[in-house]
Amino acid sequence: MNPFSLKDKTILVTGASSGIGRAIAIVCSQMGVNLILTGRNEDKLKDTLSRCEGTNHNYLLADLNKKEEIESLVEQLPKLDGFVNSAGIVKTLLLTFMELNDINEILQTNSISVMNLTRLLIINKKFNKESSIVYISSINGNNCSVIGNSAYSASKAMLNGFMKAIALELASKKIRVNCVNPAMIETDILKNSFVDAEDIKKDKLKYPLKRYGKPEEVAYAVVYLLSDAAQWITGSSLVIDGGYTIQ
Protein backbone atom coordinates (compact mmCIF):
# COMPACT_ATOMS: atom_id res chain seq x y z
CA MET A 1 0.00 0.00 0.00
CA ASN A 2 1.53 3.31 -1.08
CA PRO A 3 -0.67 6.30 -0.15
CA PHE A 4 1.46 8.54 -2.39
CA SER A 5 0.76 6.45 -5.50
CA LEU A 6 -1.19 7.97 -8.39
CA LYS A 7 -1.35 4.71 -10.32
CA ASP A 8 -4.29 4.52 -12.75
CA LYS A 9 -5.70 7.89 -11.73
CA THR A 10 -6.93 10.05 -14.63
CA ILE A 11 -5.77 13.63 -14.32
CA LEU A 12 -6.31 16.76 -16.43
CA VAL A 13 -3.37 19.20 -16.54
CA THR A 14 -3.76 22.67 -18.09
CA GLY A 15 -0.69 24.63 -19.14
CA ALA A 16 0.91 21.28 -19.91
CA SER A 17 2.76 22.64 -22.95
CA SER A 18 5.34 24.49 -20.88
CA GLY A 19 7.17 25.06 -17.61
CA ILE A 20 5.48 23.95 -14.40
CA GLY A 21 2.53 22.28 -16.18
CA ARG A 22 4.93 20.26 -18.33
CA ALA A 23 6.91 19.17 -15.25
CA ILE A 24 3.66 18.18 -13.50
CA ALA A 25 2.70 16.06 -16.52
CA ILE A 26 6.08 14.33 -16.66
CA VAL A 27 6.26 13.63 -12.91
CA CYS A 28 2.61 12.45 -12.82
CA SER A 29 3.33 10.08 -15.72
CA GLN A 30 6.23 8.63 -13.73
CA MET A 31 3.74 8.01 -10.90
CA GLY A 32 1.42 5.97 -13.15
CA VAL A 33 -1.17 8.63 -14.02
CA ASN A 34 -3.28 8.51 -17.20
CA LEU A 35 -2.93 12.10 -18.40
CA ILE A 36 -5.09 14.46 -20.35
CA LEU A 37 -2.92 17.41 -21.25
CA THR A 38 -4.19 20.71 -22.53
CA GLY A 39 -2.72 23.93 -23.88
CA ARG A 40 -2.82 26.01 -27.07
CA ASN A 41 0.48 25.06 -28.68
CA GLU A 42 0.21 21.61 -30.29
CA ASP A 43 3.94 21.15 -30.97
CA LYS A 44 4.78 21.94 -27.35
CA LEU A 45 2.05 19.60 -26.06
CA LYS A 46 3.45 16.82 -28.28
CA ASP A 47 6.90 17.58 -26.88
CA THR A 48 5.53 17.18 -23.32
CA LEU A 49 3.86 13.89 -24.31
CA SER A 50 7.12 12.59 -25.78
CA ARG A 51 8.79 13.12 -22.38
CA CYS A 52 6.04 11.32 -20.44
CA GLU A 53 6.35 7.72 -19.28
CA GLY A 54 3.68 5.27 -20.40
CA THR A 55 1.33 5.49 -23.33
CA ASN A 56 -2.10 6.01 -21.83
CA HIS A 57 -2.09 9.78 -22.35
CA ASN A 58 -3.92 12.23 -24.60
CA TYR A 59 -3.84 15.89 -25.37
CA LEU A 60 -6.67 18.27 -26.24
CA LEU A 61 -6.07 21.75 -27.62
CA ALA A 62 -7.95 24.60 -25.96
CA ASP A 63 -7.59 28.31 -25.41
CA LEU A 64 -9.04 28.59 -21.93
CA ASN A 65 -10.10 32.18 -22.61
CA LYS A 66 -12.45 31.04 -25.38
CA LYS A 67 -15.89 29.93 -24.17
CA GLU A 68 -16.49 27.44 -27.02
CA GLU A 69 -13.05 25.86 -26.68
CA ILE A 70 -13.39 25.40 -22.93
CA GLU A 71 -16.86 23.84 -23.41
CA SER A 72 -15.60 21.51 -26.14
CA LEU A 73 -12.65 20.49 -23.92
CA VAL A 74 -15.00 19.56 -21.07
CA GLU A 75 -17.28 17.61 -23.43
CA GLN A 76 -14.38 15.45 -24.62
CA LEU A 77 -13.10 14.60 -21.13
CA PRO A 78 -13.56 11.23 -19.43
CA LYS A 79 -14.23 10.99 -15.68
CA LEU A 80 -11.35 12.52 -13.72
CA ASP A 81 -9.63 11.76 -10.42
CA GLY A 82 -7.78 15.04 -10.49
CA PHE A 83 -7.48 18.43 -12.16
CA VAL A 84 -4.37 20.60 -12.05
CA ASN A 85 -4.53 24.15 -13.36
CA SER A 86 -1.12 25.45 -14.29
CA ALA A 87 -2.12 27.68 -17.25
CA GLY A 88 -1.37 31.31 -16.53
CA ILE A 89 0.35 34.45 -17.75
CA VAL A 90 2.54 37.18 -16.31
CA LYS A 91 2.57 40.77 -17.49
CA THR A 92 4.72 43.07 -15.42
CA LEU A 93 3.36 46.61 -15.72
CA LEU A 94 3.32 49.63 -13.47
CA LEU A 95 -0.23 50.86 -12.87
CA THR A 96 0.47 54.04 -14.84
CA PHE A 97 1.33 52.00 -17.96
CA MET A 98 -1.49 49.51 -17.54
CA GLU A 99 -4.49 49.49 -19.88
CA LEU A 100 -7.88 48.05 -18.97
CA ASN A 101 -7.21 45.32 -21.56
CA ASP A 102 -4.12 44.22 -19.63
CA ILE A 103 -6.12 43.89 -16.41
CA ASN A 104 -8.87 41.97 -18.20
CA GLU A 105 -6.42 39.61 -19.92
CA ILE A 106 -4.55 38.78 -16.71
CA LEU A 107 -7.69 38.25 -14.61
CA GLN A 108 -9.40 36.30 -17.40
CA THR A 109 -6.49 33.90 -17.95
CA ASN A 110 -5.28 33.42 -14.39
CA SER A 111 -8.54 33.29 -12.49
CA ILE A 112 -11.82 33.70 -14.39
CA SER A 113 -11.11 30.91 -16.90
CA VAL A 114 -9.99 28.63 -14.03
CA MET A 115 -13.25 29.30 -12.16
CA ASN A 116 -15.22 28.68 -15.34
CA LEU A 117 -13.42 25.44 -16.18
CA THR A 118 -13.92 24.19 -12.61
CA ARG A 119 -17.60 25.16 -12.77
CA LEU A 120 -18.08 23.24 -16.04
CA LEU A 121 -16.24 20.17 -14.73
CA ILE A 122 -18.56 20.08 -11.70
CA ILE A 123 -21.77 20.78 -13.62
CA ASN A 124 -20.92 18.06 -16.14
CA LYS A 125 -20.11 15.59 -13.32
CA LYS A 126 -16.59 14.98 -14.59
CA PHE A 127 -15.11 14.06 -11.21
CA ASN A 128 -15.02 10.67 -9.55
CA LYS A 129 -15.60 10.57 -5.79
CA GLU A 130 -12.56 11.59 -3.73
CA SER A 131 -11.02 13.62 -6.55
CA SER A 132 -8.44 16.35 -6.02
CA ILE A 133 -8.18 19.80 -7.60
CA VAL A 134 -4.88 21.72 -7.43
CA TYR A 135 -4.42 25.28 -8.67
CA ILE A 136 -0.96 26.68 -9.30
CA SER A 137 -1.30 30.08 -7.69
CA SER A 138 1.64 32.19 -6.45
CA ILE A 139 3.15 33.82 -3.37
CA ASN A 140 2.27 37.06 -5.19
CA GLY A 141 -0.98 38.47 -3.92
CA ASN A 142 -1.26 35.84 -1.19
CA ASN A 143 1.96 36.10 0.77
CA CYS A 144 3.77 39.14 -0.66
CA SER A 145 4.01 41.16 -3.86
CA VAL A 146 6.44 43.07 -6.08
CA ILE A 147 6.21 46.39 -7.89
CA GLY A 148 4.63 46.01 -11.34
CA ASN A 149 2.68 42.90 -10.44
CA SER A 150 -0.59 44.38 -9.19
CA ALA A 151 -2.96 42.72 -11.68
CA TYR A 152 -1.07 39.42 -11.49
CA SER A 153 -1.17 39.56 -7.66
CA ALA A 154 -4.90 40.29 -7.77
CA SER A 155 -5.47 37.35 -10.13
CA LYS A 156 -3.64 34.92 -7.85
CA ALA A 157 -5.31 36.22 -4.67
CA MET A 158 -8.63 35.76 -6.48
CA LEU A 159 -7.71 32.16 -7.24
CA ASN A 160 -6.86 31.46 -3.60
CA GLY A 161 -10.15 33.00 -2.44
CA PHE A 162 -12.09 30.91 -4.95
CA MET A 163 -10.19 27.79 -3.87
CA LYS A 164 -11.23 28.22 -0.22
CA ALA A 165 -14.90 28.76 -1.01
CA ILE A 166 -15.21 25.79 -3.35
CA ALA A 167 -13.21 23.57 -0.98
CA LEU A 168 -16.15 24.13 1.38
CA GLU A 169 -18.77 23.62 -1.32
CA LEU A 170 -17.21 20.45 -2.71
CA ALA A 171 -16.35 18.81 0.62
CA SER A 172 -19.74 17.08 0.65
CA LYS A 173 -18.74 15.38 -2.64
CA LYS A 174 -15.35 14.44 -1.08
CA ILE A 175 -13.59 16.56 -3.72
CA ARG A 176 -10.57 18.31 -2.23
CA VAL A 177 -9.35 21.69 -3.51
CA ASN A 178 -5.95 23.23 -2.75
CA CYS A 179 -3.48 25.78 -4.09
CA VAL A 180 0.27 25.62 -4.48
CA ASN A 181 1.88 29.04 -4.12
CA PRO A 182 5.38 29.10 -5.62
CA ALA A 183 7.92 31.90 -5.62
CA MET A 184 10.11 32.30 -8.74
CA ILE A 185 10.51 29.07 -10.70
CA GLU A 186 12.88 28.69 -13.66
CA THR A 187 10.50 28.59 -16.65
CA ASP A 188 9.75 30.53 -19.85
CA ILE A 189 7.48 32.80 -17.83
CA LEU A 190 10.65 34.63 -16.71
CA LYS A 191 11.00 35.90 -20.29
CA ASN A 192 7.81 37.96 -19.82
CA SER A 193 8.84 39.10 -16.39
CA PHE A 194 10.46 42.20 -15.04
CA VAL A 195 14.21 41.74 -15.21
CA ASP A 196 17.33 41.09 -17.26
CA ALA A 197 19.86 38.34 -16.55
CA GLU A 198 21.95 40.47 -14.16
CA ASP A 199 18.88 41.42 -12.08
CA ILE A 200 17.79 37.77 -11.95
CA LYS A 201 21.21 36.84 -10.55
CA LYS A 202 20.85 39.49 -7.83
CA ASP A 203 17.24 38.51 -7.15
CA LYS A 204 18.23 34.89 -6.49
CA LEU A 205 20.48 36.07 -3.65
CA LYS A 206 17.38 37.39 -1.84
CA TYR A 207 16.27 33.78 -1.31
CA PRO A 208 17.52 31.98 1.84
CA LEU A 209 18.30 28.95 -0.38
CA LYS A 210 20.04 31.31 -2.90
CA ARG A 211 18.28 30.09 -6.01
CA TYR A 212 14.94 30.00 -7.81
CA GLY A 213 12.88 26.80 -7.73
CA LYS A 214 12.77 24.15 -10.41
CA PRO A 215 9.48 23.18 -12.12
CA GLU A 216 9.73 19.60 -10.82
CA GLU A 217 9.94 20.91 -7.23
CA VAL A 218 6.43 22.30 -7.71
CA ALA A 219 5.34 19.08 -9.42
CA TYR A 220 6.35 16.96 -6.39
CA ALA A 221 4.06 19.05 -4.15
CA VAL A 222 1.23 18.69 -6.67
CA VAL A 223 1.70 14.91 -6.73
CA TYR A 224 1.31 14.90 -2.94
CA LEU A 225 -1.88 16.97 -3.02
CA LEU A 226 -3.33 14.74 -5.77
CA SER A 227 -2.56 11.58 -3.84
CA ASP A 228 -4.50 9.76 -1.13
CA ALA A 229 -1.73 10.76 1.29
CA ALA A 230 -3.33 14.24 1.31
CA GLN A 231 -6.85 12.95 1.90
CA TRP A 232 -7.43 15.26 4.87
CA ILE A 233 -6.03 18.38 3.17
CA THR A 234 -8.52 20.75 1.58
CA GLY A 235 -8.73 24.54 1.40
CA SER A 236 -4.95 24.87 1.94
CA SER A 237 -2.27 26.90 0.20
CA LEU A 238 1.15 25.33 0.15
CA VAL A 239 3.98 27.86 -0.16
CA ILE A 240 7.02 26.65 -2.13
CA ASP A 241 9.53 29.45 -2.04
CA GLY A 242 13.01 28.47 -0.83
CA GLY A 243 12.26 30.38 2.37
CA TYR A 244 11.60 33.72 0.60
CA THR A 245 8.47 34.74 2.51
CA ILE A 246 9.66 33.89 6.04
CA GLN A 247 12.10 36.82 6.00
Ligand SMILES: NC(=O)c1ccc[n+]([C@@H]2O[C@H](COP(=O)([O-])OP(=O)(O)OC[C@H]3O[C@@H](n4cnc5c(N)ncnc54)[C@H](OP(=O)(O)O)[C@@H]3O)[C@@H](O)[C@H]2O)c1
Ligand atom coordinates in the same frame (compact mmCIF):
# COMPACT_ATOMS: atom_id res chain seq x y z
N1 LIG B 1 7.43 30.44 -13.16
C1 LIG B 1 7.23 31.10 -12.03
O1 LIG B 1 8.13 31.77 -11.51
C2 LIG B 1 5.90 31.02 -11.34
C3 LIG B 1 5.84 31.40 -9.98
C4 LIG B 1 4.61 31.34 -9.34
C5 LIG B 1 3.49 30.91 -10.02
N2 LIG B 1 3.59 30.56 -11.33
C6 LIG B 1 2.36 30.12 -12.01
O2 LIG B 1 2.57 28.83 -12.51
C7 LIG B 1 1.78 28.63 -13.68
C8 LIG B 1 2.66 28.11 -14.80
O3 LIG B 1 3.68 29.04 -15.08
P1 LIG B 1 4.95 28.65 -15.95
O4 LIG B 1 6.11 29.33 -15.32
O5 LIG B 1 4.98 27.20 -16.20
O6 LIG B 1 4.60 29.45 -17.29
P2 LIG B 1 4.86 29.12 -18.82
O7 LIG B 1 6.05 28.25 -18.98
O8 LIG B 1 4.82 30.43 -19.52
O9 LIG B 1 3.56 28.26 -19.20
C9 LIG B 1 2.31 28.86 -19.20
C10 LIG B 1 1.31 27.84 -19.68
O10 LIG B 1 0.01 28.44 -19.65
C11 LIG B 1 -0.64 28.14 -20.86
N3 LIG B 1 -1.60 29.20 -21.19
C12 LIG B 1 -1.45 30.53 -21.08
N4 LIG B 1 -2.54 31.17 -21.50
C13 LIG B 1 -3.42 30.20 -21.89
C14 LIG B 1 -4.74 30.22 -22.42
N5 LIG B 1 -5.39 31.36 -22.68
N6 LIG B 1 -5.33 29.03 -22.69
C15 LIG B 1 -4.69 27.86 -22.46
N7 LIG B 1 -3.45 27.78 -21.96
C16 LIG B 1 -2.82 28.94 -21.68
C17 LIG B 1 0.45 28.06 -21.90
O11 LIG B 1 -0.02 27.31 -22.99
P3 LIG B 1 0.53 27.47 -24.53
O12 LIG B 1 2.01 27.61 -24.42
O13 LIG B 1 0.12 26.18 -25.16
O14 LIG B 1 -0.13 28.67 -25.08
C18 LIG B 1 1.56 27.37 -21.12
O15 LIG B 1 1.39 25.97 -21.17
C19 LIG B 1 1.14 29.98 -13.99
O16 LIG B 1 -0.18 29.98 -13.51
C20 LIG B 1 2.00 30.97 -13.20
O17 LIG B 1 1.28 32.11 -12.82
C21 LIG B 1 4.75 30.60 -12.01
